[in-house]
Amino acid sequence: MSGAPLALDFVPRIWRLARMEFDTVRQRHVLLYPEGAVLLNETGAAILKLCDGSHSVGEIVTILSERYQADVSADVTEYLAQMTDRELVRAG
């Protein structure tokens, strides 16, 4: 379903028309954009928070692997490939 795997030097940024919010009703982060909303899990929200156009995929992997004390590279690249495929994350 997702396209080619993302290069580690790809710099992702959340679509300029989308914004992340914390939904106090569902007690979780959501990504809001024209005519749509994606409910995020904790990992997804942590990844997307770093998609600000200043971190490469490789840097995001390093930061989150350190934070979670585990190798999260597969999770990060798979998640970002999906979000890029949906055009909710684009090249920064």
Added chain:
Amino acid sequence: MPADYPTTLLAELTHRCPLHCPYCSNPLELIRAEGELSTADWKRVFSQARGLGVLQLGLSGGEPLLRKDLEELAAHARQEGLYSTLVTSGLGLTRARAERLKEAGLEHIQISIQDSDPQVAEQIAGVRSVKHKQTAAALVRELGFAFTVNVVLHRANLDRIGEIIDMAAGLGADRIELANTQYYGWGLKNRAALMPSREQVERSREVAERAIQQYRGRMQITYVLPDYYEAYPKACYGGWGKVYLVVAPNGITLPCHGATQITTLTFDNVRDHSLEWIWRESEAFNAFRGDSWMKDPCRSCPRKALDFGGCRCQAFALTGDAANTDPVCTLTPLRRIVDDALGEAPRPIEEYQYRYVPGEPAPV
């Protein structure tokens, strides 16, 4: 069956509209200005909607710009944390109002386009409108709103789907929503004049698929095919009372904008009840939740988890019983109703029965 969190509220702020499109999604019996909810009512509804889990708000109509309090309502929605879309014809969107809406925190504007051919566009809208729409689109772009062009497709404009998509790109749209007419209310009344041929639908599908690839990354294209030409019905908003609700101008609250025509149900009003009570407890919202209401062939069909039996409004409009399978479905003998409609002789554009509010000037 317990209710889920709704995600989307469509607020039909008014039924008043300068346009008279013959496929209008408003009901045949339009509500007059004096029957509309007050500013305080709408604010209360928006707050209650957010508390219930709503994330997306459509500020719609009719023409929502005819509400003088639109800016105040948009500001309140933003304060509550809702992502708001103004669904407009573009008529009445002056620079002053667009700037005030931007300041209020409105994020997204949808402008309807009737056709790429200006003459046909105005024939469809029943009013001079093309120049106003171009001016409005330029303002939306300039002020940096997220910008969607929406187009209702039918016999008279479907062959120009490619030109329409190019036109939206030329206007600077971030997105274009192309949706074939849905045949309830006004659309049903005008069905013989609006229904495209199978050949038109096939060609349009090919053009749209090519354009989706061509514009990828620049403009998002969504294309909704006409359900009459499909084998299975559409999954209406993920099922009745699942994620979507509509508040009509007079406060009547519906699971779908077409639901008022289901005369066997009584719909409650936000003037009398909280939105939460209506969503969770009211008889109308619970009428078709889950699948215990289903008859065969839906009841024993594995597809019921995919399409929830299709559209309740369409089932009622075409068969008189909202609990029937949507007659679009080829698994029900009721399908002959849809096939008969597809076999009807097409009527010319001159025979449109235009939508207008009684007491307001009729289209010329």
